[in-house]
Amino acid sequence: MTQAPRVYGTEPDAPATGPQPGRTYRELVGGPLDGQLIEVTGWTDDEITAGAHLIAPRNAYRPGGRTSYGPTFSRPDGPWVWEGDVP
Incomplete structure (x- = not known):
């Protein structure tokens, strides 16, 4: 059975962490949050x-630092790509 992608901001071991009906998500691609969804x-x-600048468990600055994700101009409704870590 394939596990649903984890939604950013939920605990990894929490139940029902996948996407919920009626909500809009973007997939995070690359970087420390790769594969997660942001609502x-x-x-x-x-x-x-x-x-958005999102808190990440690991990044270049420290645990709990921020990492930047955003849409690409070619696919504004598509996944958000990692733009790098920010202090």
């Missing part, structure tokens, strides 16, 4: 276009 339900188009 963007209720975000404005500007917020989605800007991407």
Whole structure:
């Protein structure tokens, strides 16, 4: 059985961490959060276009530092790609 992708912000061992019906997600590709989903339900188009700096368990600066993900111009409704770690 294939496990559903984990949603960013949920505990790895928590039940029902996969996507929920009626919600909108973007897949995170590359970097320390690769393969997770971020829920963007209720975000404005500007917020989605800007991407996000997300807390990551591992990055170049320290555990719990931030890492940047955002959409690509060629696929604005597609997955968010890793842009690098931020202090």
